[in-house]
Amino acid sequence: MKIIGLDSLVFGVESVPDAARFLVDYGLTPVDITASGGRFEALDGTSIEIAHQADPRLPRPPAPGCRLRATVMGVNDTDTLAQIAAELGRDREVRKLTDGSIESVDDSGFVLRFQVTVRRPFSLAGEISNAPGSPFLRPINSLGVPPLGTIIRPRTLSHVVYFVPDVLKAEAFYVNRLGFRCTDRFTGAGPFLQPGGSLDHHTHFLIGAPPHMQGAEHFTFHFGGPSEMIANGYRFAEKGYQSFWGPGRHILGSNWFWYFNSPFGCHIEMDADMDMHDAQWKPREASLGADTSQTFLMKMRPKWSPGPGTPVNGDYA
Amino acid sequence: MPDQDPDSGASASARLCPEAEIVEGAARGFDLGEDGVDTMFVVRTGGVLRGWRNACPHIDGAPMAWRKDAYLNADGSRIVCHAHGAEFLPETGLCVSGPCLGRSLTSVPLTLGVDGFVLAEPRK
Numbered sequence: 001m002k003i004i005g006l007d008s009l010v011f012g013v014e015s016v017p018d019a020a021r022f023l024v025d026y027g028l029t030p031v032d033i034t035a036s037g038g039r040f041e042a043l044d045g046t047s048i049e050i051a052h053q054a055d056p057r058l059p060r061p062p063a064p065g066c067r068l069r070a071t072v073m074g075v076n077d078t079d080t081l082a083q084i085a086a087e088l089g090r091d092r093e094v095r096k097l098t099d100g101s102i103e104s105v106d107d108s109g110f111v112l113r114f115q116v117t118v119r120r121p122f123s124l125a126g127e128i129s130n131a132p133g134s135p136f137l138r139p140i141n142s143l144g145v146p147p148l149g150t151i152i153r154p155r156t157l158s159h160v161v162y163f164v165p166d167v168l169k170a171e172a173f174y175v176n177r178l179g180f181r182c183t184d185r186f187t188g189a190g191p192f193l194q195p196g197g198s199l200d201h202h203t204h205f206l207i208g209a210p211p212h213m214q215g216a217e218h219f220t221f222h223f224g225g226p227s228e229m230i231a232n233g234y235r236f237a238e239k240g241y242q243s244f245w246g247p248g249r250h251i252l253g254s255n256w257f258w259y260f261n262s263p264f265g266c267h268i269e270m271d272a273d274m275d276m277h278d279a280q281w282k283p284r285e286a287s288l289g290a291d292t293s294q295t296f297l298m299k300m301r302p303k304w305s306p307g308p309g310t311p312v313n314g315d316y317a
Numbered sequence: 318m319p320d321q322d323p324d325s326g327a328s329a330s331a332r333l334c335p336e337a338e339i340v341e342g343a344a345r346g347f348d349l350g351e352d353g354v355d356t357m358f359v360v361r362t363g364g365v366l367r368g369w370r371n372a373c374p375h376i377d378g379a380p381m382a383w384r385k386d387a388y389l390n391a392d393g394s395r396i397v398c399h400a401h402g403a404e405f406l407p408e409t410g411l412c413v414s415g416p417c418l419g420r421s422l423t424s425v426p427l428t429l430g431v432d433g434f435v436l437a438e439p440r441k
């Protein structure tokens with residue numbers, strides 16, 4: 001049973017125009033948008049879907065206050081869908097939706113949908129650094145910094161993080177019922193999980209938390225590299241959005257990160273350059289703390305430049 | 318320019334903005350430390366202006382807006398931390414939903430200057 005990864009996350013929001021503007025400013029492309037909501041796509045067609053929180057078409061949230069209404073995962077073919085339906089049908093309701101997808105629920109109450117993936121294959125080189133001695137260098141005369149104003153787009157929906165009341169039970173469901181494996185673990189917090197059809201360090205991360213906190217902690221898209229991700233975050237912050245944590249680089253997964261507050265009741269992240277692992281990988285375990293969750297952390301500051309015209313003490317006035 | 322960060326412990330008050338600029342059901346943040354993050358924000362509900370530190374009780378000092386000055390929910394009935402969605406009563410600062418349920422925002426005392434400016438007073 002090979003699940004490829006996240007195809008979409010569905011949110012119920014207070015204000016469709018506010019959430020729409022936020023996602024467009026983040027870099028996603030609006031598709032089929034109306035006053036009642038719509039879809040915001042990355043380069044490969046994975047997306048965030050939004051609708052007004054009172055929209056009766058939305059599934060119910062797993063807990064009050066959670067704006068994430070459904071997590072949509074992609075698979076390769078209808079045979080896999082049938083396998084998932086049979087497996088989950090053993091002990092819970094599985095509904096077939098009119099678009100061919102199936103809907104059920106995980107052991108924590110999060111609504112899950114499965115569909116033949118919408119992911120469109122694309123080929124677009126990521127960031128390559130000209131490290132002396134490296135066999136992989138940028139083509140000669142190509143630029144590390146793209147021209148000012150170059151559009152930056154998220155490439156694909158990367159991962160979602162859940163607060164769950166019973167983390168062992170939640171992990172067992174994904175591992176035993178849906179074929180995920182644990183790649184690494186934060187003791188006392190929870191596991192990073194990779195589905196059978198992905199090499200990404202994680203598409204899911206579970207954090208044990210009291211029941212009143214149940215919901216999404218954050219979600220994120222992969223960007224083309226650290227410079228692109230940080231440039232995108234910098235533009236986002238300049239538009240008035242609130243940085244929460246970052247930019248920095250995680251240790252487990254090695255992904256560069258930058259987290260922002262959002263109107264989705266959870267953080268939104270931008271990430272880049274995550275490790276890839278296969279079944280040979282032996283999961284590590286670390287205790288969660290400042291030193292284990294990032295290799296470094298930086299803080300945004302307004303641009304300035306030393307030179308004629310700057311006060312004697314530069315920007316440090 | 319603000320004279321003083323209300324957290325610095327010094328005695329002068331900080332000049333925020335003309336009182337009339339913050340209308341009913343609106344919020345406004347103030348970056349008194351001038352380091353790119355609001356140190357506090359002011360909300361008007363039921364006609365009354367109240368000041369709060371921009372610091373969520375859930376995670377020590379976490380900034381709360383999702384966009385410049387976006388501290389409230391859509392109908393203005395709650396202050397919201399847009400990190401994990403905690404909701405606070407605008408009258409008391411008490412968290413009524415979310416991870417820091419039952420805990421409160423820290424208030425920043427406000428006074429009105431003779432010229433109609435709102436002043437943030439240092440905490441005693």
Ligand code: FES
Binds near residue numbers: 374401402
């Ligand atoms: S930091 Fe405010 S709700 Fe988590």
Ligand SMILES: [Fe+2]
Binds near residue numbers: 161218220257269271
């Ligand atoms: Fe993340």
